[in-house]
Amino acid sequence: MEPRIIEEACAKCKDHCCTRCLNDGELNIFNYLTKEELELLVKEKRHVHFKAGETILKQNTSASHIVCIRSGLAKIFAEGEGDKKLILNLVATHSILTGGGIFMDEIRQFTVQAVTEVDCCFIYSDKIFELVSKNSTFAFQLLKLNNRQNIRMLNNLVGITQKYMPGRVADLLLYLKNEIFLSNPFDTRLSRQELADMTGMTMESFIRILKEFKSSAIIAVDGSQIHILDEDALIVLGKKG
Amino acid sequence: MEPRIIEEACAKCKDHCCTRCLNDGELNIFNYLTKEELELLVKEKRHVHFKAGETILKQNTSASHIVCIRSGLAKIFAEGEGDKKLILNLVATHSILTGGGIFMDEIRQFTVQAVTEVDCCFIYSDKIFELVSKNSTFAFQLLKLNNRQNIRMLNNLVGITQKYMPGRVADLLLYLKNEIFLSNPFDTRLSRQELADMTGMTMESFIRILKEFKSSAIIAVDGSQIHILDEDALIVLGKKG
């Protein structure tokens, strides 16, 4: 289960691959670095490849790195007492993983695990700290990124505490379609257990809600592939909780 | 319900009262400003007084200010559909309210309401942005502060989703004693409804758990005052969920 570290720099490095580590150009914090600063980052980064199922970052270990996902899908989850997990987020190609203790007590607050094969870059936090000092625009953008993660978590928290299961499943399906996979029949590659862990319910309960949605012709399901047939119905379900 | 704005600068301003806007000296982001920077901040800030129950910041309005609590107790909560509230945090004397959209879409993600009388200072976000640009240490500390808030929210999220009601109430009581009121019989000044809103359960359920704790001699309750008699028992309850 040990990640295989590829020592040689990735082919794209010279091409500033980190510049593309976020979908939305405007949101990419690395856009705000000068060429020299980017070189500094790129020079010392490590390119690491993970197989599906491998742990990329482990909760309660020291948070010494920031990770850029270059390709693949990973899940971020908080591990609770006794096997309990809460999947907070999925991260796909061009995501940047900061937060979760990097700036605080240096202890990671969550685990990140590869869902598919994952190609990513590890960058020392120290480098980031250095850039925060040097480049105020970068610091500001990092604050923004942090804030965005905060907001997503807040909405999650509110949804899970205030909504019944159908509303939560509806929200999850909309989130998967509109924010993660960006296509309509989409293949989650996630097990039912993992999907359930994103909504804070048991697998059995999740399956039952999914079944209801199927028989109401709101969705079609084939294995880990989900097709949303009636998005409006999901929106209504999400609204009313 | 309109806040009464006291135009004249507060008596302590000349004395850099903002320097004391956080309990823990080490955690106070204003410690990292130079005298000149602090002057800039203090000069244009507004001192505002709120009566108990008044709204200090309102969810979904523009996030144009950062607020320092100088005295009193306030609650931060997210408003859901139809009266549903989730109290995320209490803030007491010397807290700084950033986050919740200040650096992002400029829309507040939560409401802040005075529980007791609250004396606070409003500072334009622009001033903060200016300082982030000028002073990288300050930027770094602000990132830390943000991160700390994130972590607290994450723990909250995990607790509420993975624990049964007794565990959640136990966690809440420990939180109130050890992180907010810092004394043992402590007077929450919060209604049962508000306490319930901190744990994501109904008032009736909350009262029942409290009653159980009382009859097990884990706590003693007198109105809004709570006395923790057996902290270890609460820790065990919180652990096992």
Place this chain on the structure above:
DNA sequence: CTTTTAAATTGACATTTATCAACTAATTAT
């Protein structure tokens, strides 16, 4: 000090959700 109003408490009951066990389908290993 009484009246009025709001908050806290309790009980009965309905609903939601989890747990457990059985079973089927799919995947992996032999």
Place this chain on the structure above:
DNA sequence: ATAATTAGTTGATAAATGTCAATTTAAAAG
């Protein structure tokens, strides 16, 4: 290909939690 293992599904049931209504207590207003 077949056996063994894992993931997915279903049903029955129990436990947790919410809802509603009634009652008590406390607080505010007159």
